[in-house]
Amino acid sequence: MRDPNAIDFWRGFALVTIFINHIPGNTFERYTFSQYGISDAAELFVFLAGWSIGIATRGRDGKPEPAVKSVVRLLARTVEVYRAQLTVMLLALALIAGAALLLDNPLILEWHNAGGFFADPIQSVCGMALMTYQLGFFNILPLYVVLIGIAPIFVLVGRVSLIASAALSGGLYLASLVFEWNVPSWPGEGDWFFDPFCWQVLLVLGFVLQGWNLRSDTLRRWSRRLIPAGLAIVVLGIVLAVTGIRPDPLMVPEPRLLFTFEKTYLTPARLLHFLGVLLAFAPLYALLAPRIGAVGRYLSQLGRNSLAVFSMGSILSLIGQLVRFQTGGGVLVDMLVAGSGLVGLGFTAWFVEWRTRNKSSRPRP
């Protein structure tokens, strides 16, 4: 088992934040950092996934493993995430349908757009397999499948030149913003909640920065120098989030997406804010780690098993929502829901590690 480290710690932190934010309206939501900035835990999660791809496909000395091995490794991971997405979707739909039947309340069928599935199962089940049918809050894993699926391109280009890899990714990102490229939803109109053409830029950024970080000291030196800039961005983000000031998507000049704050397209404002958060908070782990003991170990353990924990977190947050709905919520219920959820996440991570204790524990993307 890997020892607790910064990447796993922040990943665990992002997982807990996502879990809390996926129980909308709960008391603890306002204590998550997502409420105080333009970007949120999704950015952190995807960036760290990219960083982890770097760790998984390169040795400690920065030498990449054989190309074929990287490609197969990423392919295996893609299959694994896809399998998780199908399982989680099926369980979520069953939870929603089961709750509606049990409580004799068809209102519940509309939860997270599940109504579309029950209204039109013939097309929806195809859409589910294609991942073009997504439930609200169950849309990160489809993004993750696509991102890891296309990651081999950037990893292979990155073996030749990391700058070329970053340029390719940045070019695709800008083009998607200008031409509003996205993957369509089906059945039903609209597009993916997380536009993979835009969000890939964060994954590749994580991968490229991990490579530079291994290679030389320059990145570390600059990230130290830029801490004040990061802090300034964080403060600006807090002000904008608290005051609710944001650009009006019907008033900004064309191309619109360069100026708005939309999560779907990871618009430049969100990306910039995330980089600010990264600069400001990345050094924090070294300061925190010796002081927070068990919390650090807990979060790192979650981060090490991010796929299982994320999947279980989706299901637990849905159960939490149902419990809040049926009981009417309140601080006591919220404490119970969040508390048992966090225990559940910890148990999931422990269980996965217990089950695989005898197998190799290489870091996985």
Add this chain to the structure above:
Amino acid sequence: MTRVRRSGTRWALAALILAALEPAAAAEQPVDTGDQPSLSQECRVPGAQLYTMAKLGAVRSALGENRPLKILAIGGSAAPGASASYPAKLEAALERALPKTDVTIDHRGLPGEIASGASERLRTMVAEAEPDLVVWQVGTHDAIARVDADAFASSLSEAVAWIRSHGIDVVLVDPIYTASMAADVDYNRIVDAVRTVAAQQEVPLVRRYEALHYLSSRTEKGEGHMLGRQFRLNDLGLRCMAEHVALTIATSLARTEAEPAPKIAPAAPPLTEPQRAPG
């Protein structure tokens, strides 16, 4: 899920016959001539319980300029049985109600709470679709998430004011009625909040809750539903949605026409209204 579906032709025929037989459903409305869509037998609800009216300036000017009418329909699922039948039915019902008008409908789901992220997504959708009219089924997600009704109302009010400030009309549709929620205080406060916002922002409201409540008292008999009575009522509500929305739009439009409508700035937010502080 099994249920008996009427065929399209039968439905259209029934609508035609009813259109000929039935006087306008709107009680407080001067009886309109032929182009008011009447409700099919199973969906009939007295006008007072079905909707409140307000002017639809942007729709009126689109019709005046003989442009196709672009509608963004937000929220809710299609009626059981066929994909996207709510938007298709709404389009058909509106084209019947507004002859010689081409209606195009963009139907989008909007998961999440208006009081948190969803109102931002709404802005994106409106900016992408640039419609003349937004038909918005609102409140269900906030009710399910037990969002505070005041926070919901102020977010909704802000979102509606924003849409209207861009010269786009809004029709609100409140959440469904179902027996297990009838006594739920929070749920009723959300339904009331939608009504309050519609009145304050002067936008038409389809009172789906009231309409379904009315229908529920009437549908003791009729086709069975393997999942129980509340599910049957829900199916009926979904089937009737398009008709109810079309009728609300048509009667509101008739009223827009009856009074001298401001042509140039059709949907400037009313300055005299007490605006809630943006939340």
